[in-house]
Every structure is written in C-alpha cells, then in structure tokens.
Amino acid sequence: DIQMTQSPSSLSASVGDRVTLTCRASQDIFNYLAWYQRKPGKVPELLIYAASTLQSGVPSRFSGSGSGTDFTLTISSLQPEDVATYYCQKYNSAPLTFGGGTKVEIK
Amino acid sequence: QVQLVESGGGVVQPERSLRLSCAASGFTFSSYGMHWVRQAPGKGLEWVAVISFDGSNKNYADSVKGRFTISRDNSRNTLYLHMNSLRAEDTAVYYCAKSGSGYVYYSDYWGQGTLVTVSS
Numbered sequence: 490d491i492q493m494t495q496s497p498s499s500l501s502a503s504v505g506d507r508v509t510l511t512c513r514a515s516q517d518i519f520n521y522l523a524w525y526q527r528k529p530g531k532v533p534e535l536l537i538y539a540a541s542t543l544q545s546g547v548p549s550r551f552s553g554s555g556s557g558t559d560f561t562l563t564i565s566s567l568q569p570e571d572v573a574t575y576y577c578q579k580y581n582s583a584p585l586t587f588g589g590g591t592k593v594e595i596k
Numbered sequence: 597q598v599q600l601v602e603s604g605g606g607v608v609q610p611e612r613s614l615r616l617s618c619a620a621s622g623f624t625f626s627s628y629g630m631h632w633v634r635q636a637p638g639k640g641l642e643w644v645a646v647i648s649f650d651g652s653n654k655n656y657a658d659s660v661k662g663r664f665t666i667s668r669d670n671s672r673n674t675l676y677l678h679m680n681s682l683r684a685e686d687t688a689v690y691y692c693a694k695s696g697s698g699y700v701y702y703s704d705y706w707g708q709g710t711l712v713t714v715s716s
Contacts, residue, residue, distance in 0.1 A: 513669070523702035525641070530690065533633075533641065533707040544704070575639050580702045583655035585631070585643040 491516045493579055495588035501596045508564040508589045512555075512577035518554045521581035527590075528573040536575075537562065569595055598622040598705040605710030608682055613709050618675040618692030618707055620629040624710070626650070629695030631703050632677045636690035645677065649698040660686075682714045 492515040502508050512522065520540040525533040535544045537553035540560055549566040564571055572595055577588040604616040618630070634645040645656045645666040654666050665678040675692050689711050691702035 513674070532708055535702060555660065568626045577651050578643070580700060583646060583700055585646065586655050586684065586699065587643060589643045590640040
C-alpha cells in the first residue's frame with residue numbers, strides 16, 4: 490500500500506507569514522491528492538482536491554501544488570483562523586490513506 | 597445543504613458488535629459513494645471504508661477488513677457500518693463522509709461524528 494508522509498508534524502508561525510506544508514507519497518499518485526483542514530472542535534473540511542484545485546468557498550490564500558509523489562499546501566498569509574491540523578489524502582485507489590497531519594499554530 | 601448525521605455510537609465491550617448509521621440529506625444520495633473515516637483519541641484521521649453509489653463495490657482498510665462491513669440503503673438515504681469483533685484500538689470518533697464521485701474519491705462533506713468506545 491502507498492504511504493503518505495507529511496512534514497513537519499507541527500509548526501508555529503506569525504500572522505502574515507507564508508507557510509508551506511509538505512506531503513509525500515511512497516509511489517506515484519499522479520494528482521489524486523486532497524488537503525483537509527481540521528480546526529479544533531470542528532469536523533474536517535475539504536480545502537483542495539486534484540492537488541491544486543481550491544474547493545468552493547476556500548480563501549484564496551490557500552494553494553496547492555505538486556504531482557507524482559511530492560505535494561505542497563501553501564498559506565500565503567497566515568491568519569489566526571488558520572490554526573488547525575492539516576491532512577493530505579491520496580484517492581487514486583483504495584486504501585485512501587491519510588498523512589499523519591501537520592499542526593499549525595500561531596507564534 | 598448537505599447534511600450527514602451519524603448515530604449508533606456508544607460504549608461496547610471487546611469482541612462485541614455495534615452498528616453505526618449515517619442519515620444523509622441535501623443531495624442525491626444514490627448517486628455518490630460514501631466513506632467512513634475515524635479518529636482515535638490523540639491520533640490522526642484514518643480512512644476505514646468506502647462503498648460505491650449503488651452498493652456494488654466496497655473497499656476496506658486492512659485494520660478492519662474481515663471485521664467491519666459497510667452497506668447502504670438508498671431507499672432510506674442511509675449509510676451503515678457494521679462492526680464486529682471490536683477491539684480497544686477501534687475506539688474512535690467515526691465520521692461518515694460523502695465522496696466527490698460515485699466511488700473512490702476525496703470526501704467533500706463530513707458528518708459531526710459518533711464516538712465508539714471499546715472497553716470492558
């Protein structure tokens with residue numbers, strides 16, 4: 490099975506900073522990669538699918554890139570409401586494995 | 597708007613069974629695949645199972661294969677997860693999630709979750 494590895498596991502940044510999260514697949518998954526945001530006490534929300542397509546209603550400061558095995562989620566200007574854990578997930582085939590998550594905090 | 601409401605969670609002893617339900621509304625349930633995803637205390641998200649729009653195809657995580665069964669009743673707009681031979685490590689909040697397509701795809705809407713605690 491394909492493994493999904495996220496890095497870093499946590500980060501702390503200042504409001505307004507550019508933040509980059511990484512997700513690596515152990516095999517080629519083309520662009521079948523989704524990113525989810527899990528705010529404390531809330532259910533996960535879809536941010537990005539097909540590696541770079543923004544889900545409707547998601548702020549434009551979020552962007553995704555990559556294909557094959559290496560992917561990134563970028564927050565162009567970190568906001569207080571972005572405090573959350575972010576997960577990537579492969580969906581080219583089952584099992585639809587999640588990465589371990591990156592917890593984003595405000596410094 | 598899309599609504600997914602899980603029910604059926606609770607405290608259950610090891611090796612016993614439990615059935616979770618997920619009532620769906622706000623979309624054409626019979627056109628979309630559905631997932632179960634769980635999150636154990638202090639852990640990340642773990643995909644559990646997926647079922648195709650018509651129930652003809654199913655797939656499971658290795659950790660639950662042979663113990664859990666996903667099913668659906670399109671006449672009732674309801675998704676199920678039948679859990680047998682429960683273990684302590686199955687303790688988690690279980691979420692149902694709508695697939696973005698008829699089968700294997702990302703999850704575009706999630707329910708609020710139902711807590712399953714496996715303990716003697």
